[in-house]
Amino acid sequence: MPFTMPYPADSPSLSLFPRLAARSGLAALARWILARGGRFALNFHGVSRQRYPNVPRDLQPHHTVDEFRDTLAWLAPRFPFLRLDDFLHTAKPGVLLTFDDGHANNLFNILPILAEFRAQGLFFVTVQHVQNPRNWLGFTREYARRGWGAEQNIPEDFARDCYDGLSEAQLAQLAASPWAVIGSHTLHHPHLPELSSAALRRELEESRRALAEISRQPVATLAYPYGEYNRPVAEAARASGYRAAFAVIPQGVGLPAYEIPRADLYYPDPDYLALKLSGLRWPAQRAPILPAS
Numbered sequence: 001m002p003f004t005m006p007y008p009a010d011s012p013s014l015s016l017f018p019r020l021a022a023r024s025g026l027a028a029l030a031r032w033i034l035a036r037g038g039r040f041a042l043n044f045h046g047v048s049r050q051r052y053p054n055v056p057r058d059l060q061p062h063h064t065v066d067e068f069r070d071t072l073a074w075l076a077p078r079f080p081f082l083r084l085d086d087f088l089h090t091a092k093p094g095v096l097l098t099f100d101d102g103h104a105n106n107l108f109n110i111l112p113i114l115a116e117f118r119a120q121g122l123f124f125v126t127v128q129h130v131q132n133p134r135n136w137l138g139f140t141r142e143y144a145r146r147g148w149g150a151e152q153n154i155p156e157d158f159a160r161d162c163y164d165g166l167s168e169a170q171l172a173q174l175a176a177s178p179w180a181v182i183g184s185h186t187l188h189h190p191h192l193p194e195l196s197s198a199a200l201r202r203e204l205e206e207s208r209r210a211l212a213e214i215s216r217q218p219v220a221t222l223a224y225p226y227g228e229y230n231r232p233v234a235e236a237a238r239a240s241g242y243r244a245a246f247a248v249i250p251q252g253v254g255l256p257a258y259e260i261p262r263a264d265l266y267y268p269d270p271d272y273l274a275l276k277l278s279g280l281r282w283p284a285q286r287a288p289i290l291p292a293s
């Protein structure tokens with residue numbers, strides 16, 4: 001059955017890419033290029049405690065705790081971990097780590113590793129499953145139907161580790177950490193360009209207000225669900241009070257602070273990482289995105 005990934009994932013052939021690249025010498029080229037330093041926003045999703053051998057791989061988070069730690073260990077000597085303010089307001093080289101969707105595993109599995117590496121994470125949280133952590137996002141429900149037929153057939157420990165949203169209390173706990181900043185990923189994770197302007201404003205404004213209230217911090221950034229946006233969506237983000245918004249692939253609609261590219265990372269493989277951060281596929285940011293604060 002054809003299945004649409006919730007975000008613009010790498011094509012299956014890209015998992016072969018590191019091996020091919022290594023053979024062709026492209027990986028060596030990428031490693032040489034990135035050694036000159038760059039400046040990137042990186043996009044992760046959930047991170048599970050472990051691999052679940054009886055569950056199809058594509059129904060699990062892309063990274064386990066060990067794979068995520070390996071990824072940060074590869075990054076650490078090459079790219080300084082940037083704080084959001086540094087990423088937005090300075091030209092310092094390095095990487096900004098961002099995490100989409102707001103799963104409970106952000107608190108349990110990701111935050112301890114960020115603390116280990118003294119790296120700040122920018123967490124884009126969807127409000128829907130903060131109000132009820134079992135009110136899973138649409139694509140998560142689709143995973144559940146595909147893998148188990150019905151949501152109630154999913155083992156409790158797997159659901160908690162992989163699919164549940166952050167509860168209000170868990171979001172507050174995450175936000176209180178010095179290693180976390182909270183951004184919005186809308187109320188319901190919709191395809192924003194398809195919404196009426198009233199529905200669009202509601203998704204952007206109400207999520208910002210709700211997340212600021214629970215996290216007790218200003219919510220200044222947005223990540224577009226599925227990376228989808230157009231000029232009206234970017235303008236609505238600006239009008240809704242966001243200072244910046246993150247895409248995956250920039251569309252060039254003329255509002256650079258509202259279409260910040262992010263390299264989406266799905267594998268811990270060093271050759272894959274070198275290619276993603278070479279500037280060959282994603283442009284490195286050079287200038288500050290916003291004026292100095």
Ligand SMILES: [Zn+2]
Nearest residue numbers: 100101225226
């Ligand atoms: Zn998402």
